[in-house]
Amino acid sequence: MAWRMLGRATKDRKAAFRTPVLASVSDAGPQARVLVLRAVDADRRQLIFHTDTRSGKAGQLGADDRVAATFYDAHRKIQLRINGVAQLHTDDALADQQWRDASPNALRCFSGPVPAAPCALPSDHDGIEATRTTVAAGREFFAVLSVDIGQLEWLYLHTHGQRRALFCWHEEQWKMQWLNP
Numbered sequence: 001m002a003w004r005m006l007g008r009a010t011k012d013r014k015a016a017f018r019t020p021v022l023a024s025v026s027d028a029g030p031q032a033r034v035l036v037l038r039a040v041d042a043d044r045r046q047l048i049f050h051t052d053t054r055s056g057k058a059g060q061l062g063a064d065d066r067v068a069a070t071f072y073d074a075h076r077k078i079q080l081r082i083n084g085v086a087q088l089h090t091d092d093a094l095a096d097q098q099w100r101d102a103s104p105n106a107l108r109c110f111s112g113p114v115p116a117a118p119c120a121l122p123s124d125h126d127g128i129e130a131t132r133t134t135v136a137a138g139r140e141f142f143a144v145l146s147v148d149i150g151q152l153e154w155l156y157l158h159t160h161g162q163r164r165a166l167f168c169w170h171e172e173q174w175k176m177q178w179l180n181p
């Protein structure tokens with residue numbers, strides 16, 4: 001069920017699991033932010049995101065690749081907490097494929113200025129339609145952030161009793177254990 005919900009979120013912009021919070025570890029403590037879930041590969045136990053190589057998270061993952069992702073579907077009352085190991089792909093087949101398959105609009109930020117650098121009040125959107133040509137310069141800063149899932153915790157909120165289950169990847173298979181909520 002969790003994989004189905006994750007898979008659906010990659011296709012449905014309105015799906016609750018579309019925008020999880022991904023946390024990384026920095027010298028200054030934990031850092032968490034919302035990212036769009038771009039793809040899911042259940043066989044590889046992998047989540048796929050896009051990010052900028054110049055971003056804070058890219059630097060943090062270079063120093064410590066452990067991440068946590070949290071998803072919540074308020075309608076279904078399901079929370080998913082995922083722990084895994086992240087990898088940045090800038091120059092491989094996966095990065096090329098994700099760049100190719102993404103819409104120009106989703107890629108326009110990568111040709112913008114350095115994220116998080118101080119700036120004057122940014123001007124409004126220039127109104128220029130993003131095309132493959134206008135976003136091309138951003139390929140240099142585009143990265144796929146993959147997360148290899150090691151542990152997944154599923155929590156179902158219900159008035160008549162909650163359900164909490166832990167799935168751990170162990171010796172090449174998932175081990176499941178119910179937990180007290």
Ligand SMILES: Cc1cc2nc3c(=O)[nH]c(=O)nc-3n(C[C@H](O)[C@H](O)[C@H](O)COP(=O)(O)O)c2cc1C
Pocket residue numbers: 019031032033034035036037049050051052055056057058115116
């Ligand atoms: C709805 C939503 C979707 C976002 N999607 C992405 C995304 O797919 N990739 C990304 O790098 N940042 C995305 N962001 C911006 C991040 O939350 C964050 O502000 C940015 O990546 C800088 O984070 P960092 O300084 O920790 O690297 C999104 C923000 C929101 C609110």
